Amino acid sequence: MSAAKEHPKVFISYSWSGAEHEQLVMDLATALRTHGVDAILDKWHLKPGQDKYVFMESMVTDVTVVKVLVLCDRKYQEKADARAGGVGTESQIISQELYAKVHQTKFIPVVCERGDDGEAFLPVFMKGRIYVDMSSAERFGEGLDEILRQIFDRPLYPEPQLGEAPTFLKDEGVGLPAAKEFLSAVRAIREGKPNRDGLEMLFIRSLLAEMSRLYVKPDASKSGYDEEIYQAILKTKALRDQLSDYADAVAGFSGDDPRCLKASFHLLEQLGQQFGPPLDQSQFMEVWADTFRFFSLEVTLILVAALIRFERWKSLRRLLSYPYLIRTESRNVRTSDITSFDSYIASMDEHRNNRLRANRASMTADMLKERCSVDHTSFLELAQADVFMALHGVAHAKAGVVDAMYPFWAPRTAVYLSTSQRLPLFQKAVDDEIRQGIHTAIGAASGADLLSKVDAARPLLDDFKQLSLGRFPRFNFAEAVNLQVLTK
Known part of the structure; x- marks a missing residue:
């Protein structure tokens, strides 16, 4: 088995919204690496002197990165929709990729927060996409399982093989x-x-x-x-x-x-x-x-x-x-x-x-x-x-x-x-x-x-x-x- 298949590379796109959200990001990235996923996080991989925008663009467009997890909370939605900061830059690149490839499965929205009305915080370019729900501590384990299944292409409900006609x-x-x-x-x-x-x-x-x-x-x-x-x-x-x-x-x-x-x-x-x-x-x-x-x-x-x-x-x-x-x-x-x-x-x-x-x-x-x-x-x-x-x-x-x-x-x-x-x-x-x-x-x-x-x-x-x-x-x-x- 190749290293790419054994340890698939995944980039995590997020917004530093606060201590609680930062801890969720770190917990998710750590859990992924524990389960054999080469999770790429700017805190770990972006070094002093590097251009953060070039780094973000390279991660989003890199063909060796099999999945990009887009961790969506209120702050991420606001920045993405306003095209502000690093999140705005990433969202522009991601949205172009999404619209260019309608049937893509590389970008996975992960809902980390919901509004008072229960509505998931998702940027406009992610609306209508099927997402993974990690909006509460109770959903973290189930969400992690779903993400791992997507990364390793092991769906919970695999499509049965086609048999012969009756x-x-x-x-x-x-x-x-x-x-x-x-x-x-x-x-x-x-x-x-x-x-x-x-x-x-x-x-x-x-x-x-x-x-x-x-x-x-x-x-x-x-x-x-x-x-x-x-x-x-x-x-x-x-x-x-x-x-x-x-x-x-x-x-x-x-x-x-x-x-x-x-x-x-x-x-x-x-x-x-x-x-x-x-x-x-x-x-x-x-x-x-x-x-x-x-x-x-x-x-x-x-x-x-x-x-x-x-x-x-x-x-x-x-x-x-x-x-x-x-x-x-x-x-x-x-x-x-x-x-x-x-x-x-x-x-x-x-x-x-x-x-x-x-x-x-x-x-x-x-x-x-x-x-x-x-x-x-x-x-x-x-x-x-x-x-x-x-x-x-x-x-x-x-x-x-x-x-x-x-x-x-x-x-x-x-x-x-x-x-x-x-x-x-x-x-x-x-x-x-x-x-x-x-x-x-x-x-x-x-x-x-x-x-x-x-x-x-x-x-x-x-x-x-x-x-x-x-x-x-x-x-x-x-x-x-x-x-x-x-x-x-």
Whole structure:
């Protein structure tokens, strides 16, 4: 580091107004030198025989002097405005520099005195300039800190570096619907602003409004109707990525506070309201809801993945146990659990799969995978969330039996997992704290309690064979969730 940068040179311009002000000048100059600033003061540097006016002019115009502190009090203002004495000479030079370089930062006004009306004493050529306030003993420390930051170019609020344009605005997202208020909501969450709840809800409502524009009503009796639904789903990609960033912010900056999921509950519930006939429609075909079924499935997995990422176990428990209001095909609204968002999407997994002769185990799983990215929830995280949901469904299958029917979650993304693959979260279950966190999220009091729930579900799910998809080799549920360790 050069001497100029390590010990920046600063000239102090002032008026000898009285003993109290003189002491302030000396205290400031001494403090600056103590902090590595080469403060130039006439009392220290002007020698007998030297021309004081030449000295002053050289200090003001010297390019090696990085800052000129203009200490303004009543006397300085009077002399500067009257162009009297040494202050008048300095002020003429400074004013010329200021007016010649409108955007200058070399000259820093320092207010050392105020009038009875509280108005700062500043010469005319300094009016309108941002100043440092050292008008009282209480403000000296804060003012010194501000001056040092200016001298060493270390602002209290540094300008953030420019990042890349949002992913949803890049090539893959050009022309795709995106929700307004997204950036404002995420910023409010990260900065802990008091208006975050309102901004979050505005973002969610904007997202839902964009989704409503993608509602399609193809004639399911005609071959190829699936294409219209498929294209509508593709158009939700930018919304999906926004939701991923939003979920990451909520999980990362809210602590483990379930109350912060209020907007997420609203989003899922409103998506579930589209599972049945629209209120303004007399006709309804079940496949019309498939765009919303797919998106709600994806949203659920993204939210779960984010909460797992930050180990927000209590919040995850609330997400899984919240009573969601879902509209049925008969237009009734019923209370349901999270498994309602694991819908069979006939237009994709049946009609499109058969029409294209794709012979895929799950076209829905294919689409979920294709839409993943490292920046917006990776596929491994999504698949892990899917398997976690399967574990939750298993743990509550027995308790959820109604009319010989029981809710469970079939992890369709498991078609991409090897039969012996153990997922990262469950590998970490060897750690007591993580294992207990998983128990909390699942709603199990202990490993033994979880084991009893799993054993009760085993015959209901045909030894967990129902968790596997038809043509796909059997999904090894016990291995994927590290069941032996998890139930310790």
